[in-house]
Amino acid sequence: MRIKDFILVCITTAIMFPMTTLKAQNMEKEKQLPEYLSAFPLGEENVQYARFFIGKSYLAPLTSNKDLNTPVCNVTFEPGCRNNWHSHTGGQLLIAVGGKGYYQEKGKPARLLLPGDIVEIAPNVIHWHGAAPDNWFSHLAIECNPQSNKNTWLEPVDDEQYLAATSQSNTLSAEAAKNQATWYSSVNDKLAVSDPELTKISGNFAFGEVQKYSxxxxxxxxxxxxxxAITANAKTTYLQTLHAALSNGITPLEIKEVLYHAVPYAGMAKVEEMVEIASKFLEDRGVKLPLAPQSILQPETRQEKGLALQKSIFGxxxxxxxxxxxxxxxxxxKFLSANCFGDYQTRPVFDIPTRELLTFAILISLGGCEPQVKGHIxxxxxxxxxKLKLLAVATQLLPYIGYPRTLNAITCLNEVIPEK
Known part of the structure; x- marks a missing residue:
């Protein structure tokens, strides 16, 4: 089978979810190419075979040794993306590597695909595959029996078929799905399979009601x-925020700096494991570690400079x-001045207002340190x-830290800054 025929087999392209579900002002953002979706390259946009598909797709061939004769490529889809119904005489293997997608055989329910899932497509089975309505998706496509494998393209998967196939796990409201999509947050989507009811309740609250507040x-x-998440040692939520950070322009240096900032408040015992998670996440995406040092003080000046910073904030x-x-x-x-403020907070990655917001988030997530919460308010x-900004932060964290800690934070807010 010629490589161009194989490309024809494995490429898919995208359509956007209907405007009635994802609002127009978010379409442009969701169409932007994700910088970090998987460890594999995005590749180039396909235009040659667009007549067989609806929308766009991106292809990165990964193998080139003709003697091996095993074509493998990474295919990336925009949200809402799918290809036509089709079949392969020699079969095909799909390995999901990023985001969230679907695979469906003719006459069977669609299957949700998450990173690590493998689809074995038998010869001559009619099927389609593509992205979820609200997520980007990448999979490796591996041709089976390449010497004789041929594909047959059939009719498109129309909107009604696609929405019916994907609605089984589309549990979020349109507004919540739109907000969650800005995070590209597909890390914990296995929960949607095992506990769709909990996913619906928690997702609609965290990405729907809570985000309407401010x-x-x-x-x-x-x-x-x-x-x-670092403070709570919440690994799944932390990994979600790592994906969200890179998808929204937060740099690797800033990701690392949140960890540094958390050490004097949450303690190294909680932070160390999260450092390892962040390092692996960044290395898997081609970020060379260690990053450039950010300390700007010498041992003999750290207490003096830290004390000066303390006074500039607290007087x-x-x-x-x-x-x-x-x-x-x-x-x-003296430790507070030299270590907490000198070693950590004089680092130039974040400005002081951002650092104080991070400190507030850490302290209210810890619980049991209300005097320190009041001081940092x-x-x-x-x-x-x-106060409105601090209340917005406490509200944002409510789904993650629960009501008792959130109510304690609000009590502290009202004591330090009484309502008029």
Whole structure:
């Protein structure tokens, strides 16, 4: 079989989910190519065989040794993407490597595909495959019996067929699905298979109701949720925020810096494992580690500079803490200045208002440290983060930290900044 025929077999292209489901103002964002969807290259857009498909697709051939005669390529689909009904005389293997997609054989229910899933397509079985309505999707396509394998293209998968096939796990409201799609958050979609009811309740709340509350920007939502997940040692949620971060312009350096910032508050015992998760995630996407060092202080200046930073945020309160500290506890105040603020918060990756928001997110996620929460509410206000913004952060974290910690945070807010 000629390679161009194989390309014809494995390429799929995309259509966008109907405008009535994904609002027009989000279409442009969802059409943007994801920079990090899998460990494999995106490839080039296919135009030659567009007559067999609806929309666009991207193809990256991965093998070139003709003696092996085993063509393998990575195919990437935009949200809503699918190919025509078709069959292969020699069969085909699909290996899902990124995002969320579907495979359906004629006369059978569609199968949800997540990274790691394998589809064995028998010879002459009529089928289609493509992306979910609200997610990008990539799979490896492997040709079987390439010497004699031929494909037959049939009619398109129309909108009615596609929506019927994918609706089995399309449990979120249109608004929640739209918001979740901005995170490209398909990491925990196996939960949608085993517990669709819980997925619907929690997803509609976290990405629907909660996000209606404020106009907190996507970047801030991701960063504070990431900090909270690190604090709770919540591996699945943390991995979701890593995907969301890279999909929304948050850099590898900023991802690492949230971990650094969490150490003095959550403790290295909680953070260390999350560092390993982040490092593997970034390395799998071609990021060379370690990243460039960000410390700007010398050992002899860290306490002086850290103390100056403390005072710039909290004012005379820092002097009073030093003055009233018992002699046998003064070392803790010095540690706070030199280590917590000097070693970590003088690093230039984030500005001070962002760092104070991250600290607030970490402290309310920890629970049991309300005096520190109150202190950093004051610090946030001093650097320009008002009560509405802090309330928006607490609301954003509600689905992840639960009601008791969220209500404690709001109580602290009301004590420090009473309602008028």
């Amino acid at each position: 106009n907190l920007d996507t970047r801030t939502r991701i960063l504070v949720t990431m900090a909270s 005379d309160q820092i002097d009073r803490m030093y003055e009233t500290s018992p002699e046998n506890q003064l070392h803790i105040q 004051t610090g946030n206000v001093n650097v320009g983060n008002d």
